[in-house]
Amino acid sequence: xxxxxxxxxxxxxxxxxxxxxxxxxxxxxxxxxxxxxxxxxxxxxxxxxxxxxxxxxxxxxxxxxxxxxxxxxxxxxxxxxxxxxxxxxxxxxxxxxxxxxxxxxxxxxxxxxxxxxxxxxxxxxxxxxxxxxxxxxxxxx
Amino acid sequence: xxxxxxxxxxxxxxxxxxxxxxxxxxxxxxxxxxxxxxxxxxxxxxxxxxxxxxxxxxxxxxxxxxxxxxxxxxxxxxxxxxxxxxxxxxxxxxxxxxxxxxxxxxxxxxxxxxxxxxxxxxxxxxxxxxxxxxxxxxxxxxxxxxxxxxxxxxxxxxxxxxxxxxxxxxxxxxxxxxxxxxxxxxxxxxxxxxxxxxxxxxxxxxxxxxxxxxxxxxxxxxxxxxxxxxxxxxxxxxxxxxxxxxxxxxxxxxxxxxxxxxxxxxxxxxxxxxxxxxxxxxxxxxxxxxxxxxxxxxxxxxxxxxxxxxxxxxxxxxxxxxxxxxxxxxxxxxxxxxxxxxxx
Amino acid sequence: xxxxxxxxxxxxxxxxxxxxxxxxxxxxxxxxxxxxxxxxxxxxxxxxxxxxxxxxxxxxxxxxxxxxxxxxxxxxxxxxxxxxxxxxxxxxxxxxxxxxxxxxxxxxxxxxxxxxxxxxxxxxxxxxxxxxxxxxxxxxxxxxxxxxxxxxxxxxxxxxxxxxxxxxxxxxxxxxxxxxxxxxxxxxxxxxxxxxxxxxxxxxxxxxxxxxxxxxxxxxxxxxxxxxxxxxxxxxxxxxxxxxxxxxxxxxxxxxxxxxxxxxxxxxxxxx
Numbered sequence: 001x002x003x004x005x006x007x008x009x010x011x012x013x014x015x016x017x018x019x020x021x022x023x024x025x026x027x028x029x030x031x032x033x034x035x036x037x038x039x040x041x042x043x044x045x046x047x048x049x050x051x052x053x054x055x056x057x058x059x060x061x062x063x064x065x066x067x068x069x070x071x072x073x074x075x076x077x078x079x080x081x082x083x084x085x086x087x088x089x090x091x092x093x094x095x096x097x098x099x100x101x102x103x104x105x106x107x108x109x110x111x112x113x114x115x116x117x118x119x120x121x122x123x124x125x126x127x128x129x130x131x132x133x134x135x136x137x138x139x140x141x
Numbered sequence: 142x143x144x145x146x147x148x149x150x151x152x153x154x155x156x157x158x159x160x161x162x163x164x165x166x167x168x169x170x171x172x173x174x175x176x177x178x179x180x181x182x183x184x185x186x187x188x189x190x191x192x193x194x195x196x197x198x199x200x201x202x203x204x205x206x207x208x209x210x211x212x213x214x215x216x217x218x219x220x221x222x223x224x225x226x227x228x229x230x231x232x233x234x235x236x237x238x239x240x241x242x243x244x245x246x247x248x249x250x251x252x253x254x255x256x257x258x259x260x261x262x263x264x265x266x267x268x269x270x271x272x273x274x275x276x277x278x279x280x281x282x283x284x285x286x287x288x289x290x291x292x293x294x295x296x297x298x299x300x301x302x303x304x305x306x307x308x309x310x311x312x313x314x315x316x317x318x319x320x321x322x323x324x325x326x327x328x329x330x331x332x333x334x335x336x337x338x339x340x341x342x343x344x345x346x347x348x349x350x351x352x353x354x355x356x357x358x359x360x361x362x363x364x365x366x367x368x369x370x371x372x373x374x375x376x377x378x379x380x381x382x383x384x385x386x387x388x389x390x391x392x393x394x395x396x397x398x399x400x401x402x403x404x405x406x407x408x409x410x411x412x413x414x415x416x417x418x419x420x421x422x423x424x425x426x427x428x429x430x431x432x433x434x435x436x437x438x439x440x441x442x443x444x445x446x447x448x449x450x451x452x453x454x455x456x457x458x459x460x461x462x463x464x465x466x467x468x469x470x471x472x473x474x475x476x477x478x479x480x481x482x483x484x485x
Numbered sequence: 486x487x488x489x490x491x492x493x494x495x496x497x498x499x500x501x502x503x504x505x506x507x508x509x510x511x512x513x514x515x516x517x518x519x520x521x522x523x524x525x526x527x528x529x530x531x532x533x534x535x536x537x538x539x540x541x542x543x544x545x546x547x548x549x550x551x552x553x554x555x556x557x558x559x560x561x562x563x564x565x566x567x568x569x570x571x572x573x574x575x576x577x578x579x580x581x582x583x584x585x586x587x588x589x590x591x592x593x594x595x596x597x598x599x600x601x602x603x604x605x606x607x608x609x610x611x612x613x614x615x616x617x618x619x620x621x622x623x624x625x626x627x628x629x630x631x632x633x634x635x636x637x638x639x640x641x642x643x644x645x646x647x648x649x650x651x652x653x654x655x656x657x658x659x660x661x662x663x664x665x666x667x668x669x670x671x672x673x674x675x676x677x678x679x680x681x682x683x684x685x686x687x688x689x690x691x692x693x694x695x696x697x698x699x700x701x702x703x704x705x706x707x708x709x710x711x712x713x714x715x716x717x718x719x720x721x722x723x724x725x726x727x728x729x730x731x732x733x734x735x736x737x738x739x740x741x742x743x744x745x746x747x748x749x750x751x752x753x754x755x756x757x
Contacts, residue, residue, distance in 0.1 A: 190524070190621075190622075191523065191524035191525040191526075191622065192523070192524035193524070198621060307753070308752065308753040309748070309749075309751070309752040309753065310744045310745075310747075310748040310749075310751070310752075311744070318740065318741070318744065319740055320738060320740050320741055321738075340624075340626075340637065342619050342621045342624055342625075342626040342637070343619070343621055344523075344531045344618075344619040344620050344621060345523065345524065345529075345531055346531075347531070347617075347619055349617075349619040349626050349628060351626065351628075351635055351637065355633075356633060356634075356635050357633065358626075358628045358633055358635045360617050360619060360626075360628050360734060362733070366731060367731075369733065369735070373735065375735070375736040376736060376738060377736065452637070452639070452644070453637065454647070454650070455650035455651060455652060457603055457650065457651050459601060459602070459632075459740045460602050460603060460651060460674075465748055466747075466748060466751060469748060469751035469752070470751055472753070473751060473753070473754075476753065476754075
């Protein structure tokens with residue numbers, strides 16, 4: 001089954017009848033659905049903050065230049081509950097981001113799909129760091 | 142198959158059914174159940190704090206897939222049967238019911254986050270354990286129609302902002318500004334988000350409630366004192382409480398008129414919440430809202446709060462708020478582009 | 486006079502002298518007040534409390550001075566204060582001392598309080614707004630009026646923070662009548678006051694709340710940060726109960742008051 005992702009919408013609250021998951025965020029106002037991006041880069045920093053965490057990556061362009069990008073994520077609190085901490089995303093980890101660029105045309109994007117190069121989803125499986133944290137394992141390969 | 146299928150799905154469904162049996166007496170209540178006092182399971186007595194008050198302490202979640210309003214076609218039925226309930230749970234795990242079905246299938250390419258990045262596990266999303274067909278109680282199960290004066294009032298507010306939605310921060314919704322998020326608002330309406338915990342701490346004469354999202358805290362006096370002066374208007378109103386038997390009754394008024402309040406109501410919104418512990422793991426949360434300038438009659442909803450594991454983590458919204466500046470900057474870039482094109 | 490008489494006088498003088506000495510040493514050290522107990526048997530710190538000093542302007546002793554906004558005149562001038570730092574010295578490492586001076590020179594631009602950011606510990610305690618302690622068996626909640634800041638103190642076996650936060654991670658225990666709270670994992674973005682006193686993410690604070698009387702607490706905080714200070718240092722001050730019959734915390738959601746300075750530059754230009 002194709003992975004289904006939840007859609008944040010304001011104003012469709014009436015249809016859903018309960019408060020939508022992402023009601024605090026107007027994605028369409030911050031990111032541009034007409035500017036899809038696919039970025040492959042290495043993690044330099046992971047800002048574990050609310051309301052949105054940010055994964056900073058260095059993306060290597062075909063000509064070899066390195067371009068820093070910031071990928072917006074959600075609130076990290078549910079990750080804490082699964083045992084992840086700010087050390088869970090090790091700098092140097094390679095990730096692939098399939099997302100949409102920010103409307104202000106800066107090097108920011110929201111990640112629709114974030115995976116490790118193997119295709120495995122980042123943070124999948126609830127493994128705590130030190131056990132079999134995805135990032136650390138992928139790096140060893 | 143989707144990565145979300147767990148071998149323990151069947152076990153989870155069974156666990157939900159077992160939970161339903163524990164909640165049996167509540168689910169068995171008929172329509173207008175809010176006129177009856179919530180009853181607890183046999184042989185269970187309300188735990189007490191050291192100073193003798195009903196113990197509501199702990200960390201609770203109101204996460205539920207049960208909609209506030211009854212879906213069309215369900216009619217006047219207030220409760221699902223056990224079989225219907227189990228079938229619903231199965232369908233949500235298949236993605237056939239709930240947010241995913243309503244929106245995800247309709248617009249698969251729409252902008253959104255990568256769910257796994259936040260550890261969201263939809264197999265944990267459940268319907269309200271009391272098997273209600275909607276959170277709103279009663280035969281209709283929907284919000285009463287809005288009065289013409291409220292429709293006019295809200296339309297005037299919207300009209301003022303029309304065409305100016307991106308002019309400045311003051312034109313953006315309160316949630317983008319981290320001033321008041323939907324998930325911290327009163328009354329506490331449930332969402333499927335299992336990440337919005339509520340911590341209740343009781344001291345003598347006070348009950349404190351900490352809502353995880355935006356760290357909203359209210360410390361409610363339980364001596365039935367009068368509300369603060371009518372000149373004091375607050376985003377979350379002013380809450381005062383009292384004990385009625387085993388139920389904490391919280392009365393909230395003094396909402397501000399600076400924003401549209403709950404479901405389109407105005408500053409005359411009057412909220413009465415009731416908290417009753419009905420088992421070790423459940424508080425029955427009921428709220429009645431009343432605003433004669435918005436609805437012809439008050440209406441009531443009921444949501445079980447389920448005990449969950451903490452701790453509650455800090456959720457500092459404003460300090461890390463990049464939404465507002467990104468959104469405004471995006472609008473300015475779009476305007477500059479449009480201006481450049483017309484200049485040519 | 487008879488020998489026995491003069492001897493007894495001597496003894497009485499000695500006894501009186503001894504009692505006086507004992508009293509003098511007691512007044513400055515261990516309080517003799519024993520707080521009433523909660524129903525759960527612990528010293529009762531429940532209530533609404535507030536500091537009454539100018540520590541939030543400047544932890545160290547300071548004279549009055551002009552405020553940053555001339556049009557506000559005396560209303561927003563810096564009031565004088567005796568200081569709350571024991572020994573009145575904050576032992577900065579040399580590079581950190583220079584940063585403190587820079588902070589102080591540009592405090593209006595840099596002070597996180599101006600932006601309505603969460604204040605961290607110990608600053609939350611001596612902001613000029615009340616806070617409320619709600620004391621339960623296994624946790625103590627401290628709710629602050631400023632920006633709705635809040636902390637939940639774990640009173641059971643200590644636990645570790647998963648990440649840094651603005652208000653830190655608090656583990657507490659009792660030492661006699663004193664509530665001792667160990668605060669770690671604060672981020673490096675808060676200040677101690679409006680005078681630019683700051684810290685790093687290595688900050689470690691130990692607070693001590695001791696009842697001095699029915700309506701007074703003694704508050705002490707030991708501050709340790711090896712990246713910024715050469716040794717630990719300590720602040721202390723009384724906290725006073727808000728005794729009004731209807732004392733309440735009100736909403737002070739100051740975010741909207743800071744928005745113009747944060748986002749004003751992103752407003753739509755006229756004519757666009």
